Amino acid sequence: MKITELLTKETILLSVGGTKKVDAIDSLVGILYEAGKIDSKEAFKEAILKREAQSTTGVGDGIAIPHAKTKSVKQPAIAFGKSEAGVDFESLDGQLAHLFFMIAAPEGANNTHLEALARLSGMLMRPEVREKLMAASSKEEVLEVINAYDQDDEEEQAAESTGAAGERPFVVAVTACPTGIAHTYMAADALKAKASELGVDIKVETNGSGGAKNVLTADDIRKATAVIVAADTKVEMERFSGKPLIQAAVAEGIRKPKELIERAVKKDAPIYKGSGVSASGAGGRDYKPKSIGATIYKHLMNGVSNMLPFVVGGGILIALSFLFGYNAFDPNDPSFHPIAKALMDIGGGGGAFSLLVPILVGFIAMSIADRPGFAPGAVAGVLANVGGAGFLGGLVAGFLAGYIVIGLKKLFATLPRSLEGVKTILLYPLFGIGLTGFLMIYLVNKPVGALNQGITEWLSGIGTGNAVLLGVVVGLMMAFDMGGPVNKAAYLFGTGLITNGVYEPMAAIMAAGMVPPLGIAIATTLFKNKFTTEERDAGKANYIMGLSFITEGAIPFAAADPLRVIPSIMAGAAVAGALSMAFHIGLRAPHGGIFVTPLVEGNWVLYLFAIIAGALVTAVLLGVLKKRVVE
Known part of the structure; x- marks a missing residue:
């Protein structure tokens, strides 16, 4: 799709009145409404202002690209406006905005429309395009300029950098913004243009409204000197484990591409530590696909x-x-x-x-x-x-x-x-919902439902002995890796049972999860000669983390002395879990720590006793097992 299929004479305004951002927005919203592209000026303006509240769309160099994706848009369109005097659009570089492109995208905008919008964003990064648009004196001239620089899909893909060439430095990047319409692609184009100028090979993945494009492969990441993530929204980060990684706002990708690329070439960035992967060496580790x-x-x-x-x-x-x-x-x-x-x-x-x-x-x-x-x-x-x-x-x-x-x-x-x-x-949607639905109704629901009911009935009817054993098991799991996969498995087990109306395991899980940091905090208070000054200071913070059900507070202590600390916290957590189950305490809220204790089902005083008892067991074991510290 050509950009001029979205930008037409009816949506071009050669003279934008006013000097404030709201004046320009009102003018552009007005011509979109008059052209029949939106069904409500108020609703569309509200969506535009909501996007502006996230970060200004005045991207600098005299350009503003206000945009919104909302159901008030009847058909995708672009409105162009120009102001000789300039408008204060709170631009990133502090300059007045002279060229405005207001993008109206419906909630169901397809990839063809989104690709055209992406090309427009990239086109505006070229100084000659901006100069010709400012010089245009008619609507026809505006359209001629746009058409002259509007690459088709094949040309765009051919120009896309895909990997390292020769001995030149190679950098990979990801760009993303909340709406995935304009800033995502402007940042990508700015990085590619500056990389070419600096003699650096680059591959940029864009996470836009149409999904991820030019996706980085494991081989790309392995070869790269460093990674740049210029994003204001969620990006899959785990794949960059072990690589020098620069994180920046998407606006910095637009305004400071040179700085970001130079830092990447110099590896002037911390090594990204993803879960389960440790970093070593200046260049980090090779990226390996997940198991x-x-x-x-x-x-x-x-x-x-x-x-x-x-x-x-x-x-x-x-x-x-x-x-x-x-x-x-x-x-x-x-x-x-x-x-x-x-x-x-x-x-x-x-x-x-x-x-x-x-x-x-x-x-x-x-x-x-x-x-x-x-x-x-x-x-x-x-x-x-x-x-x-x-x-x-x-x-x-x-x-x-x-x-x-x-x-x-x-x-x-x-x-x-x-x-x-x-x-x-x-x-x-049609085949996905249909096929999945048929399989759920005719293949999954009946056998899994029977299993689900059996587990629920067993847990609801277990005797005290089995309940205590279950409390010990979930307690050991919660303390074993303190926020790792085993801990998360126990937590997931508890939250799943809540949905089935079984609440006692969740209470035991939260009590057990509070014990490791609390036990360590008590130990640093009672057995000061067994801990360094730094550890005693960190122990104070563990009181807060323990009371707030943040098990991870125990990790630094376990990492420093795993053979003594991990068995101690597992023993205390097992005691707390067992006592909670023995006292038949139930909990419907799977988080909150001490603050939701009064809301438990059962005797909340006994619940507190279970937590304190477990913490004291951990503290005493640490006092006995750890060696005296000589500073």
Whole structure:
């Protein structure tokens, strides 16, 4: 698609009135509305101002590119405006803006439109384009300038840097902005232009609205001197483990490409330490693809991290409803209170908790298959809930939906490029939701639902002896790697059971997770001669981290003396977990530490006793096992 299919005579304004940002925005919104491109001036302006609130779109060099992606846009369009006097657009370089391109993208904008918008952003980085646009005296001249510099897709791809050549330095970069329309591509073009000027080979991955383009391969990353991430939104970082990495705002990619590239060539950046990979040497380690286990763990944690706000918020609201009485939310109970019912409705099965499994599944699938995976995953999560498969069914559904969409991407890869937008809007949702749904209904829900029900009934009916044993096991897991995969597995187990109405394991897990930092803090207070001055100072901070359920506070101590510290904290955590289960304490809120203790189901004083007892066991063991320190 040519840019001039989006920018037409009807959306060109040769003289923008006013000297303030809002004046220019009002003028450009007005011509888009008059041209029939948007259905509501107020709604579109609100979206434009919301984007401006994130960071100014006055990118410097006299250019402003206000943009928004919203349902008030009837069809994708670009409005052009020019001001001889200049407008104060709060530009990154402090200069007045003279050239304005307002981009209007609908929520369902397809890749063809987005690629045209990306080309426009890159085109404006050229000084000669800006000069000719300023000199244009008619709408026709504006369109002629744009057409003259509008490369087609093949030319653009041929110009794309793909790897190191000869002995020249080679750098890789990723650019991304919240909307993925303009700044992403301007930063990429600025980096490529400056790299060419400096004699540096570069490959830039753009994470725009249409998904990641020019994606960096493992070989690219291995060969690179360093990595530049110029982004204001989430970027997959784990692949850069062991490489010198420069992190900057996307605006810095536009305004300071020379500085970023020169730092990258000199390796003037810290080594990025991803989970499970240690850095060594100036150049770091070669990037290695994740193992199957690590890949599954990454996808799973993406789902869990996005689900947790619903679990935490909903769980605490449910717990608060119980302050009015355990049945106060039931209109037929004598203790009924309308606030208790409201809290239960918001947090419980009709509110936050109804979204737990769909959100978990949707984001697992999205981690696997990018955005096209989210809808099939979310629907599969709903079907897992309705079909009784619950949390376990959701885990199966997430991976099922994600890899079905991956298969669809490969299947549809041979379709003509002109159908690229149809894939995202029609084919992936239709076949992804349909295939995943049929498999959930006819293959997954029944057996997994039976397994889910069996586990729930067993946990609900276990005797005290087995409950204590379960508390010991989850306690040991929570303290073993203090925030690592084993710790996260125990935590995931507890949060999953919450969705099934089993709350006691979660209480044991949180008690056990609080023990390592608390036990170390107490030990540094009681046995000062066993710790250095620095360790005693760090121990004070561990009181706060322990009370806040931040197990990771124990990691520096465990790293310095693992043979004594890890067994000590595991023993204390096992005691806390066992006592919590023995006292039949339940907890609906999977986080919050000491601050949610009064909301537990059962005797909260006994719950505190379990935590303190575990912490004291750890402290005493550390006092006995650690050697006296001579400073």
